[in-house]
Amino acid sequence: MIKKVINKKNKKIPEPTLRRLPVYYHYIRKFLQDNKDDFISCTQIARELHLIPIQVRKDLEYTAAQGRPKVGYSVPDLLRSIEYFLGWNNTTEAILVGCGHLGSAFLGYNGFKDYGLNVIAAFDSDLEKVGKKISGKSIYSVKVMPKIIKRMNIKIGILAVPGEVAQGLADLMVQAGIRAIWNFAPVKINASKEVIIQHENLASSLAVLSKRLALRLAE
């Protein structure tokens, strides 16, 4: 029994599963808010999200959530399981570098708090912006960024800057102690292997969209 749990924990989690979990989470939260029922089943989640029940069940298995046959999963328990599994139970603090349109959009969208991410400070090199606030968050000079990263022991950095300066800023972030960079700049960032770089590439998404549309229109 215990062994099984350990095995499950050690098992590598498929990335597709990881990407689906927040989608379930979002739906289940809404389900809770609407106060529909205390229990929820895979069948129900699957129907709503246009998936198949077995896939939802498999995915939830990774979170170690415990369901009851015929009844389903306790809604609050299930939410807690997903939160815990994704490390969203204790909110992670992050900094944002670059307060252009994209960075501003990020600050304005405070929905990430539900997903365990709290942007505590924003930085920009433009002195016009420094000292001002966007969506209630103060903008600081990039010059003080390393100091703040160190002082507050921040591990996650969000990069929303032009491509030309992205690598240099990433280097500064890593030197100061950042361990994961969420990169929205349209260039590849190089860093030591210990640093996790997640590149948000809209061109990839566009390729999927345009190919699917082209195939559809050719039918």
Place this chain on the structure above:
Amino acid sequence: MIKKVINKKNKKIPEPTLRRLPVYYHYIRKFLQDNKDDFISCTQIARELHLIPIQVRKDLEYTAAQGRPKVGYSVPDLLRSIEYFLGWNNTTEAILVGCGHLGSAFLGYNGFKDYGLNVIAAFDSDLEKVGKKISGKSIYSVKVMPKIIKRMNIKIGILAVPGEVAQGLADLMVQAGIRAIWNFAPVKINASKEVIIQHENLASSLAVLSKRLALRLAE
């Protein structure tokens, strides 16, 4: 021979392949600009992008690009193959709905032209914004959106609006003739099966990032 080509065309393209192709494309374009060589090999692309040669080769196979043993692929030919395969050879026109921070970021980033997407008009319901320009693009009232979609025969719509109004605007877009919606609003959009909906979900990416970081820090 002909039969083989037909088979290849009919073969379903794996989504991972589709997502990698723009990454190759971007690198090869840069390679061409830097004027390094007339030919490029899978080995080289793989080394640069931290992939393995066989994967690059397999992916390029889908585009029907023709390489020469020992030599590699002709750089301009390869670019053309990818462009053609992804439908980027003739630029697709799109409209943008929502000129908040995110929409503005979209208009400001004109890199999509390289990827076959041209945002020809932007719409907003805020009369303060209507008539102004962002990054050289005029903003129109959403009221005229259907008319313009029809008149210009636009097939792709980009949704960058608050969640509350997303579904309503999507319905209007589809009614006017939009066949693919790139959705940045943090809600699920429902539409008839004929319409392609691509939901850009940052929470999914965040889940991958935060789980990877949590595992890393626990090591």
Place this chain on the structure above:
DNA sequence: TAGATTGTTAATCGATTAACAATC
């Protein structure tokens, strides 16, 4: 009870990786 649903093991499917002949 009967039927729906979980938990778990097995089968299938598809993407990745390996192997190797052809070739420049």
Place this chain on the structure above:
DNA sequence: TAGATTGTTAATCGATTAACAATC
């Protein structure tokens, strides 16, 4: 020529889907 690289077929790996017993 020798060695690198393509093109293609085969093997492997991992994710998805199916099957079914357990159970509430």
